[in-house]
Amino acid sequence: MPSRVAIVRAEEYDSKILRPKIKLLIDRLGGLDSFFTKGEKVLLKPNLLAARTPDRAVTTHPAVVEAIGEEFIDFGLKIAIGDSPAGAHKGVRRVFQNTGMIDVAERLGVPWINFEAAGAFTVRRPDGLVLHLTNAIRDFDKVVSVSKLKTHAYTHYTGAIKNLFGTVPGFRKTAFHKSHPLTRDFAKVIVSVYAEVGATLHIMDAIVGMEGNGPSSGNLREVGLLLASSDGVALDRVAERIIGVAKPSDSAITTLAAMRGLGEGDIDKIEVLGGELAEFILQRPFDLPSRMPQQLLSTFVPSWFIRELAKVIWIRPRAIDEKCIRCGFCVECCPVDAMVIEGGAAPRIDYSKCISCLCCNEVCPEKAIELVKSPIARLFHR
């Protein structure tokens, strides 16, 4: 059977309006009983990147999670909501509070789970990577990814596959940035986590997405869709096509996951349920993030050459003094300690240490980290 991706149009973040749409979405894939058995414990994993309110489109909207939760509970599933946000050291409760997830959990009468507090287990993957994943995923029979459609300044796109990277607790995420500074290598980590977690179902909140320099500093973009599939690779490929990421080489994560046989990456082999794919493709594609040329080339050339190239072709973060509120999030998230706040000034960055992971841009609540390109990099900017 070909991989199938169900799509339903949805314009409003109102759980009552969304609930029948979620049901329709899952029915198109065969209904809940084709995925779950009554009484099973199911972990909902939304994208709770940071402590932003739902209107910022940085995180999965709580109305989507609530509609899914109601549907699952009525079916007879025991659910919980869990994630490990970036900047977890500043307090995970605050993230669940600001993103509206605690309210949803209370209304549903289900627990919310702090992956940091759940502890972690270690697994060595066949590709040699050693992963540390939250114990929470072992406490549940199945995991359901509830991702958010966004661009990503570092990985270009983020959706179903990358959402599961949140099962890596706290500082271990930034450690992977440090040990895998090239997008090509970081994609291997993301794909390994995706393979290890093995989510049963992927649902995407694409009602309002984020374009530009996402995943947190981009701009809101109304898309008006919900997507679902048992194949996160197929879901991401379809979502990419909808927003205008047309070439497989523009999406390292999805392409690598497909190459590893974790799902269908050939858009022509994916069955779209709910309409023809062409009718969902946006007339104006998403504004895509600036990409470092060495990332574009990294599929084809050796790492040493990319490092040499990076000396003249770069995109670097820079703190904007007028916007910065000196919260220190970026400093604490930097995996290589390249940032420092001194004398009340905005963070200063030591570019001899910086690995251009753009985590600082990702976590900044004020969009105060801009991305500056070298003169040659500007020639490559698309």
Ligand code: SF4
């Ligand atoms: S300064 Fe920013 S981009 Fe550079 S390593 Fe630190 S977090 Fe990453």
Ligand code: SF4
């Ligand atoms: S740049 Fe952003 S994250 Fe860093 S201290 Fe300023 S406001 Fe906070």
